[in-house]
Amino acid sequence: MSREQQVVAAARRAFQTGRSRCLEHRVRQLKNLQRFLTERRDDIAQAIKKDLNKSPVVVQMYETLGLEEEIGxxxxxxxxxxxxxxxxxxxxxxxxTVYVKAEPLGLVLIIGAWNYPWAVTLQPLVGAIAAGNAAIIKPSEVCVHTAKVMDELLPLYLDKELYPVVTGGVPETQELLRQKFDHIFYTGNSAVGKVIMAAAAEHLTPVTLELGGKSPCYIDSKCDVTIACRRVAWGKFTNCGQTCIAPDYILCEPAIQQRVIQELHKAIKEFYTDNPKTCPDYGRIINQRHFKRIMSMMEDSTIAVGGDTDEEDCFIAPTVLRDVKPDAKVMQEEIFGPLLPILTVDGLDEAIRFINKGEKPLALYIFSNDDKVIKKMRDETSSGGLLANDCLVHFSVNSLPFGGVGNSGMGSYHGKHTFDQLSHLRGCLIKALKMEGMNNMRYPPHTASKLGWARFFVLKGFNFGLIGRLMLLFAAAAVLAAIAVQKYDLPHKFYC
Incomplete structure (x- = not known):
């Protein structure tokens, strides 16, 4: 038996003890996770610094702060x-008595991503614990140092049988996917998402797939271009562009393209100085494989801003590309890096047509002062989420479901949405063993009279206020009277 099989079997046995169902146990584990984030803040920051060159302040702002809010x-x-x-x-x-009861699914597999290795791995875990499940945590092997910290330190705070960490690369993940789970939660790209879904299908295991795609950003010519470009620059170049909901490309009219380029340049300089390479707030590409992938995307496009690179340091400066064609290399797949192509369109209608030709994105951004423009974009497109006049911040609102649609994913999470996603919402009806006369209409022999009463009870809906209750009492009395007539052959005048 492989190590992965042993861990899965042990976690399922731990779930079958029933201790994860206890609300006090769930709260205790959540508080331990909260304590982990506080007490091990330096270990977390040092690991991400080595993996992605993020500063300790950036780690708290974009990784652990949201987790602390989610746990609270x-x-x-x-x-x-x-x-x-x-x-x-x-x-x-x-x-x-009719109600819905949320019950644990059982054993959940959480496969995390490398771009925000704590946020996108532990946020589903919060929901899994809250919902009473056991969960196996598989951090991305690409973030070597972060995965090591998770593996070594999380078991010191959490129930190590219910919430084990499994590290490793593709072989270990493949072995995990051969096992039976009650839910799989994956964050990553659509190509791997298809592999996850195919493996889950073998066991009829439901999945939540948080993928990505080319998230469009339309800038209306009549909006405040300066503010729009500051917000787009922040959303795009945060984490060196390695954000699943980063604006992937800009659509704007030709008349404002140069202005957009100028304002983006100003914002980049304001945020990351004249030399982003030395700026503590600007990160690095995760590894040289991704560095080469991103570099190849620029081959047939014109650089308007940036373009500086250093392969040894995995550094690519914030870069804006102008007059990009729809068939350019940079438009063929999600960029996931600090390149921002600009494509020109004649206006809103052409922008909508262009967006609708592609796969449904994880996020769609629109900058406009006109509510009619925003509503038209909303109503005539489809995306996981839509945000007007800003970028990324919808991720921070845990009352909003976060997730994709179509090629950008399935299922959603954050806050109560994670709890519900990782629960079975069980429909329950508790009936008393009395008032059997009310059930007579459903029992054979089936007659036209019984069908008439069934149609009345099934198709008539009431608001059960005072009037509704009175009408219900009259209806019930009528049914009972009808039953009495049939049983005791009472005269017609008795119930008319």
């Missing part, structure tokens, strides 16, 4: 999320 929310709201949820009844079930 789950602790505060857990009893509410886990409580039975009453649902609307129909006339047939008005005297019954």
């Amino acid at each position: 929310l789950a602790i505060r709201k857990l009893k509410e999320w886990a409580a039975p949820r009453p649902v609307e009844k129909n006339l047939l079930t008005v005297s019954d």
